[in-house]
Amino acid sequence: MPVEIRKVTDDKKGMKQFMRLPWAIYRDDPHWAPDLVMDLKKRLNKRRHPFFEFGDADFFLAFKDGQPAGRIAAISNPKHNEYHHETTGFWGFFECRNDQEVADALFDAAGDWLKAKGLTVMRGPMSCDTQDEIGILYEGFDTRRYFMMPHNPPYYMDLCRNYRMEKAKDLVAFYIDAAQPLPENIARIAVIVKQRMESRGFSFRQMNKRQMKKDLRLIMDIYETAWAENWGYTPITKRQFMELAENLKLIIDEGLVVIIEGPNGEPAGMACSLYDYMECTYWARKFPLWSQEVMQLLNLAWRLFIKPKPKFRRARLFLAGVMPKFRGLGLDAFLYIHPFESAKKLGITEGELSWELEDNFAIISPIEKMGGRIYKRMRIWDKEI
Numbered sequence: 182m183p184v185e186i187r188k189v190t191d192d193k194k195g196m197k198q199f200m201r202l203p204w205a206i207y208r209d210d211p212h213w214a215p216d217l218v219m220d221l222k223k224r225l226n227k228r229r230h231p232f233f234e235f236g237d238a239d240f241f242l243a244f245k246d247g248q249p250a251g252r253i254a255a256i257s258n259p260k261h262n263e264y265h266h267e268t269t270g271f272w273g274f275f276e277c278r279n280d281q282e283v284a285d286a287l288f289d290a291a292g293d294w295l296k297a298k299g300l301t302v303m304r305g306p307m308s309c310d311t312q313d314e315i316g317i318l319y320e321g322f323d324t325r326r327y328f329m330m331p332h333n334p335p336y337y338m339d340l341c342r343n344y345r346m347e348k349a350k351d352l353v354a355f356y357i358d359a360a361q362p363l364p365e366n367i368a369r370i371a372v373i374v375k376q377r378m379e380s381r382g383f384s385f386r387q388m389n390k391r392q393m394k395k396d397l398r399l400i401m402d403i404y405e406t407a408w409a410e411n412w413g414y415t416p417i418t419k420r421q422f423m424e425l426a427e428n429l430k431l432i433i434d435e436g437l438v439v440i441i442e443g444p445n446g447e448p449a450g451m452a453c454s455l456y457d458y459m460e461c462t463y464w465a466r467k468f469p470l471w472s473q474e475v476m477q478l479l480n481l482a483w484r485l486f487i488k489p490k491p492k493f494r495r496a497r498l499f500l501a502g503v504m505p506k507f508r509g510l511g512l513d514a515f516l517y518i519h520p521f522e523s524a525k526k527l528g529i530t531e532g533e534l535s536w537e538l539e540d541n542f543a544i545i546s547p548i549e550k551m552g553g554r555i556y557k558r559m560r561i562w563d564k565e566i
Contacts, residue, residue: 184286185244196225198249199240199274204470205249206276206334214326214463217481218474220428224313225274231420232309235260237298240274241290243283251277253287255294256309261415262300270295270566273308273315276333277340284340292566304349304563306331311413312421316352316536316559317341324556327497327533328459330354331559338560346562350412353545354535355553357498359524367551371518374511382444385515387435387523388453397426399440400500403451407502412538413561431485432456436523437496441503441512450503452516454524454532457495460484491528496520498534514547521551533557 189195200221207213225240227233236258243251256271272291277284292303307315318331319338326332362368375385388396401422408414417425437454458481465476484492501516517534524532534553537544545555 182246184250184283186286186290187242187244188239188290189242190227190239195242196240199242199252200225201470202242202249202252202276204473206278207332210332210334212323212325213332214459215466215473217328217458217462217477219478224308231418231424232258232313234418234420236309238309239294241287243277243287245278245280245283250280251275251283251287253291254308255291256305256307257295257298257300258310258415260418261310261413264415268299268301270298270300270303271307271309272303272305273313275306275317275337277337279334279336279340281340281343285344288344288564292564296566301566302563303566304561307561310415312415312417312425315413316561318557318559321354321557324356325463325495326459327354327457327495327535328455329499330497330533330535330557341560341562344564346564349561349563351539352536352559352561353539353555354533354557354559355537355548356556357521357532357534357553359496359521359529359532361552363518363521363551367514368518370511371515375515378441378510378512383449384442384446385519386440386442388433388438388440390433390435393430393433394426396438396440397429398422399448400438400451400453401425403448403502403504404500406504407450411541429455431481432458434523434527436527437520439516439519439523441507441515443507448504449507450501450512450516452498452501452520454496454498454520456493457497457533458493460493460495491530494528494530496524496527496529496532498532513544514551517548517551517553 189199223229238254238256240254242249253272254274295303314329316331317337318333432455439452441450443449461480462477464480465473468476498520503512
């Protein structure tokens with residue numbers, strides 16, 4: 182039978198099938214952890230998610246032999262194009278069985294949607310922008326998924342290549358063994374740098390939950406300035422920030438966040454790590470699909486409010502940056518070492534530092550020196566339309 186593509190954006194039943202498709206694709210994959218269903222519902226809701234205040238998207242399902250066989254979202258992000266002076270459209274939330282005909286039909290549907298909006302390049306996967314899950318995994322298939330990071334079958338790379346997509350950028354993720362001590366020379370350098378900078382009026386502190394929104398705003402200010410010239414960066418809106426702050430309230434630990442302020446109290450640098458809540462969704466996989474959302478939330482609540490430490494065994498360092506005027510002072514080393522040491526105290530045994538651009542050697546080098554090793558690689562694809 183030919184492939185049938187259906188736009189399901191405004192179809193309640195279709196969107197339910199769209200959300201549930203990954204459970205069929207990854208049924209036999211022991212390393213996959215599903216999204217938090219509650220969060221996924223919000224990300225796909227055009228009336229609730231802050232991205233859709235300025236962006237747009239439509240969601241498509243592919244059917245073959247009468248069954249859902251793949252899905253894709255076509256995404257328009259005017260803020261990206263305004264910031265980068267491009268006419269680029271995006272695709273994301275991609276899942277597909279190992280069937281090139283199905284994949285081609287999905288990519289065609291996304292490309293046609295983007296082209297109709299006057300866009301000339303389709304880039305992805307990005308679901309919906311660089312603050313969300315991006316990239317297709319092509320190394321590290323035998324490793325567990327962390328939150329907001331991709332995990333997919335190896336054949337996804339072939340589906341993209343065969344559609345004649347071209348590499349736009351590769352990303353890397355680092356594995357951190359928190360059970361091992363830091364290299365002695367790195368730990369010593371970090372102490373020296375901290376003492377020297379404190380003598381010059383710099384302050385180093387953890388996040389304060391009593392002023393969480395203020396500290397998160399400071400973190401986002403540093404992020405927006407430190408990342409402003411990075412590939413793919415798009416400024417975050419106030420509503421996106423407020424949504425992020427709301428989502429982080431429960432799964433953030435003060436010890437996993439470090440903030441550095443300059444002599445006059447000005448923001449200088451930050452690093453933000455979170456518990457990997459995918460431990461909850463991975464645990465819930467053993468229950469029937471209809472009960473996944475409830476079981477995920479029950480496990481999350483048990484870990485946060487009942488379970489003694491360690492509440493989680495895994496954490497992800499997902500944001501770090503130094504303001505341009507303070508670069509070259511050695512602050513970056515402390516930004517990676519502080520969360521590492523705090524994680525050990527919280528009982529974290531392993532972590533991921535992700536993602537980094539493949540060619541950002543100024544960041545990659547200090548991570549490798551402190552014991553991080555690249556264990557996952559991901560690709561973002563471009564195709565002219």
